[in-house]
Amino acid sequence: MKISELSRRTGVPVASIKYFRREGLLPAGRATAATLAEYGEEHVQRLRLIKALTTLGGLSIAATRDVLATVDQAENTDKTLEAISYALPVPVTAASAGDADRDAAAESAAAADVMDLIAAMDWQVPGTSPHVRGLTTALRELRRLDADYRPERLVAYAELAHSIARLDLERAAAFDDSPALAEQAVIVLALSGPMLELLRRLAQEDQVRRRGADHPDAE
Amino acid sequence: MKISELSRRTGVPVASIKYFRREGLLPAGRATAATLAEYGEEHVQRLRLIKALTTLGGLSIAATRDVLATVDQAENTDKTLEAISYALPVPVTAASAGDADRDAAAESAAAADVMDLIAAMDWQVPGTSPHVRGLTTALRELRRLDADYRPERLVAYAELAHSIARLDLERAAAFDDSPALAEQAVIVLALSGPMLELLRRLAQEDQVRRRGADHPDAE
Numbered sequence: 001m002k003i004s005e006l007s008r009r010t011g012v013p014v015a016s017i018k019y020f021r022r023e024g025l026l027p028a029g030r031a032t033a034a035t036l037a038e039y040g041e042e043h044v045q046r047l048r049l050i051k052a053l054t055t056l057g058g059l060s061i062a063a064t065r066d067v068l069a070t071v072d073q074a075e076n077t078d079k080t081l082e083a084i085s086y087a088l089p090v091p092v093t094a095a096s097a098g099d100a101d102r103d104a105a106a107e108s109a110a111a112a113d114v115m116d117l118i119a120a121m122d123w124q125v126p127g128t129s130p131h132v133r134g135l136t137t138a139l140r141e142l143r144r145l146d147a148d149y150r151p152e153r154l155v156a157y158a159e160l161a162h163s164i165a166r167l168d169l170e171r172a173a174a175f176d177d178s179p180a181l182a183e184q185a186v187i188v189l190a191l192s193g194p195m196l197e198l199l200r201r202l203a204q205e206d207q208v209r210r211r212g213a214d215h216p217d218a219e
Numbered sequence: 220m221k222i223s224e225l226s227r228r229t230g231v232p233v234a235s236i237k238y239f240r241r242e243g244l245l246p247a248g249r250a251t252a253a254t255l256a257e258y259g260e261e262h263v264q265r266l267r268l269i270k271a272l273t274t275l276g277g278l279s280i281a282a283t284r285d286v287l288a289t290v291d292q293a294e295n296t297d298k299t300l301e302a303i304s305y306a307l308p309v310p311v312t313a314a315s316a317g318d319a320d321r322d323a324a325a326e327s328a329a330a331a332d333v334m335d336l337i338a339a340m341d342w343q344v345p346g347t348s349p350h351v352r353g354l355t356t357a358l359r360e361l362r363r364l365d366a367d368y369r370p371e372r373l374v375a376y377a378e379l380a381h382s383i384a385r386l387d388l389e390r391a392a393a394f395d396d397s398p399a400l401a402e403q404a405v406i407v408l409a410l411s412g413p414m415l416e417l418l419r420r421l422a423q424e425d426q427v428r429r430r431g432a433d434h435p436d437a438e
Contacts, residue, residue: 011322011363049364052361052364056360078430082427085427091416092413092414121425123421123422123425124424124425131420131424134417138410138417141271145271154418157411157418158421161422163379164379165422165425166422169427171372187364192419193310194311196376196419197412198310198357201350203381203385204388205348206340206344208301209297209343
C-alpha cells in the first residue's frame with residue numbers, strides 16, 4: 001500500500017510516519033519508484049505498536065526505539081521480557097525526586113525496607129534493578145513526608161502486585177520467540193500499567209461513593 | 220524558622236520555595252521584618268507534600284495547585300477523596316491517544332467493554348468519570364492494535380485493582396476531615412500508583428527469572 005493508505009489504516013499522519021522512518025523506528029517500505037515505496041501489513045502493525053507505546057505507554061521516541069530494538073533482537077522470550085522491562089521508563093527515579101535532596105538516614109532506612117520486602121516476598125531480583133532503585137527513592141520520600149507510612153503495609157501491596165504480574169506473565173508465557181509475539185509482550189508489559197491505574201482509580205471512586213452512602217451523616 | 224532553614228529542612232531550594240509562594244502553592248510566612256518571614260512546621264509539611272506530588276506523583280504545578288486547593292477546601296473526607304481523585308492526572312486520555320485517529324466501530328466496542336466491566340464489578344461510577352473515558356480510550360487502542368486482547372481478562376485485573384483500592388481506602392478511612400489528614404489522603408491517592416507500578420515491575424522480574432530457571436534449555 002502507499003504511505004497515504006498506511007496513514008489512513010493506522011491514523012498516524014504521513015509526516016509522523018516519515019519522522020518514525022528517519023528515527024529508525026519503522027523499517028523502510030519496498031521502493032517501487034524514485035519517490036514511491038510500497039508498505040505492507042508489517043508496517044501497519046509496527047506503526048500501531050509505536051503509537052501504543054508513545055501514547056498509551058507514555059514512552060519517549062528514544063525509549064520507544066530502545067524497546068523496538070529489543071523486540072527485533074529477541075533471542076528468547078524470557079530475555080526479551082527482561083530487556084523490555086528494563087527499557088521501559090521507571091515511574092520514580094532518584095533524579096525525579098531531586099538528588100539535591102540528600103538524607104543518608106532516610107536513604108538507608110528506605111533501602112533496608114526494600115531489602116526486607118524483597119526477602120519477605122522471596123523475589124529473585126538483582127539489587128541493580130532500576131525498579132529496586134526507584135522503590136527505594138519512593139520510600140525515602142514517603143519517610144521524609146512523615147506520611148502514615150508503615151513498611152509492613154507494603155507486603156499487602158506487593159502480594160497484589162505479584163498476582164497482577166502473574167496475570168501479565170500468563171499472557172506473555174504463551175508467546176514463542178517470534179518478533180510478532182515479542183510485540184505482544186511489549187503491549188502487555190507497557191500497557192498493563194496505565195490500564196491497571198485506571199481500574200484502581202475506578203475502584204477507588206466506587207468505594208468512596210459507597211462510603212458516602214453508608215454514612216450520609218458525613219455530609 | 221527562616222527560609223534558609225525551611226530549605227535545609229525540606230531539601231527544596233530557596234528559589235523554588237519563593238516560586239511556590241508566588242504560584243500560591245505555599246502559604247505566606249509570618250512577616251517579622253520588611254524582608255524577613257518566619258516559617259513554621261506547617262510550611263515544612265506543605266513543602267514536602269508539594270515535592271511528593273511534583274516528583275513522585277509526577278503532577279504539574281497547575282495540577283498540584285488544584286489538588287492542594289481541594290485539600291484546603293476539604294468539607295468531609297469522602298468529598299475530598301473524590302475531588303482529589305478527579306484532580307489527579309489521568310494516565311490515558313483521548314487527546315494523548317490522538318483525536319485525529321477516529322474509529323467509530325472500535326470506539327463503541329470499547330465503550331461497551333467498559334460498561335460491561337463496570338456492570339460485572341458492580342462499580343458505582345458515573346459515565347462522566349475521567350477514568351471511564353480514559354479506560355475506553357485505552358481499550359479502543361488495544362483493539363486497534365490487534366493485541367491478544369480479551370475483555371473477559373479485564374475482570375481479573377479489575378478484581379485485583381478493587382483489592383488495591385480497598386487497601387488505599389482503608390488507609391484513607393481512618394482520616395477525619397482536618398486538612399492535615401486530607402494531605403495524607405493525597406499521598407495515598409497520588410503515590411500508591413507509582414509505588415504499585417514499581418512493585419508490579421519487580422514481581423514481573425522475579426517471575427521472568429523463575430521461568431528462565433525452570434527451563435534453562437530456553438537459553
